[in-house]
Amino acid sequence: MAVRYGLLAAGLFRRRVAIAADLLALGGHGEAAAEELNNTFSSMSPAKVTPIQCNIRNEDEVEALVKSTLSLYGNIDFLVNGGGGQFASPSEAIRGKGCNAVIDANLTGTFYCCKAVYNAWMKEHGGVIVNITVALRNGFSGMHSEAARAAVNNPTKTLALEWGLVFSETAVANYGEQGTMMWLKIIPQIPAKRSAVPEEISPAVCFVLSPAASCITGITLAVDGGQSLYSSPLEIPDHNRWLSPREGKNSEMLRKLLSGKFKPKL
Ligand SMILES: CCCCC/C=C/C(=O)SCCNC(=O)CCNC(=O)[C@H](O)C(C)(C)COP(=O)(O)OP(=O)(O)OC[C@H]1O[C@@H](n2cnc3c(N)ncnc32)[C@H](O)[C@@H]1OP(=O)(O)O
Numbered sequence: 001m002a003v004r005y006g007l008l009a010a011g012l013f014r015r016r017v018a019i020a021a022d023l024l025a026l027g028g029h030g031e032a033a034a035e036e037l038n039n040t041f042s043s044m045s046p047a048k049v050t051p052i053q054c055n056i057r058n059e060d061e062v063e064a065l066v067k068s069t070l071s072l073y074g075n076i077d078f079l080v081n082g083g084g085g086q087f088a089s090p091s092e093a094i095r096g097k098g099c100n101a102v103i104d105a106n107l108t109g110t111f112y113c114c115k116a117v118y119n120a121w122m123k124e125h126g127g128v129i130v131n132i133t134v135a136l137r138n139g140f141s142g143m144h145s146e147a148a149r150a151a152v153n154n155p156t157k158t159l160a161l162e163w164g165l166v167f168s169e170t171a172v173a174n175y176g177e178q179g180t181m182m183w184l185k186i187i188p189q190i191p192a193k194r195s196a197v198p199e200e201i202s203p204a205v206c207f208v209l210s211p212a213a214s215c216i217t218g219i220t221l222a223v224d225g226g227q228s229l230y231s232s233p234l235e236i237p238d239h240n241r242w243l244s245p246r247e248g249k250n251s252e253m254l255r256k257l258l259s260g261k262f263k264p265k266l
């Protein structure tokens, strides 16, 4: 199993015992993390976590990561793309370089990983790929992250068909330090009335990886307490930048309604 390390990857490793006996290969800077996971889980499983350094924004490094994984373990059953992130910024302050950096990490990096694993192993042997993103339905703060995460959605479906693999996008929301202030503000608007936690994300990923999902592909699974069905994390301040409606009795009625002078019967 190849997983890029992160908070979610740790949860996946914990649950991996239930779905496969394969090993994890971790990109990023996960040496200390791999050691911690190996120490924590050595009593539960003979499997080992092996850290392999890789910047997924670099296509050659990704291909080398896949090659090393195959020469170490001989096969890759699953790929879970769990890396990525962004910097918080209002859209109007994002510069081109920063925008491209976020798109490279979240979108292009995910594509490099999918392509390298497909070409080197899954084309011949099949497999399951899960792309983890952020649930960004109905707008979000910062167009760079939103563009990159939403852009993972369609290719996930396209590649599921083009490559005939079990493919899924797990869109997660509502946990973690980076989003804490933002999510705290919107908790009242989340149908579950609370945020999700990583322990609720990794079982969803494991479901897609497991034989229980053997006839499922190309899906997007939102693990967000219903937030993306219901509300937007964006706040819209008062403004008068929209055109007024055409003058007439309906616009007059609307003005009265908004001024509080008109009392509807219902
Ligand atoms: C916002 C709500 C989030 C909701 C929930 C989501 C949570 C999570 O995603 S949890 C994951 C948490 N981890 C991260 O988010 C870390 C992610 N960071 C990165 O992956 C990278 O730092 C990067 C891709 C954002 C930037 O990589 P870097 O190698 O630094 O990039 P470049 O040198 O290619 O480009 C730097 C360029 O980027 C702009 N920039 C970077 N940081 C900021 C910032 N804090 N504010 C504004 N702009 C920023 C900037 O344009 C930089 O260029 P220079 O000005 O020339 O340095």
Ligand SMILES: NC(=O)C1=CN([C@@H]2O[C@H](COP(=O)(O)OP(=O)(O)OC[C@H]3O[C@@H](n4cnc5c(N)ncnc54)[C@H](OP(=O)(O)O)[C@@H]3O)[C@@H](O)[C@H]2O)C=CC1
Residues within 6 Å of the ligand: 004, 005, 006, 007, 008, 009, 027, 028, 029, 030, 054, 055, 056, 057, 082, 083, 084, 085, 086, 105, 109, 132, 133, 134, 135, 172, 173, 174, 175, 176, 177, 178, 179
């Ligand atoms: N935590 C949260 O609140 C939420 C997270 N998400 C998204 O879910 C996914 C997983 O999140 P989570 O596990 O919590 O995040 P983490 O920040 O714990 O893990 C992300 C990992 O991605 C790695 N990474 C980032 N850029 C690169 C790169 N260029 N090359 C290689 N590795 C890279 C980082 O490696 P290193 O540590 O070495 O830098 C980091 O370990 C991410 O896409 C995240 O944006 C979605 C919603 C909420």
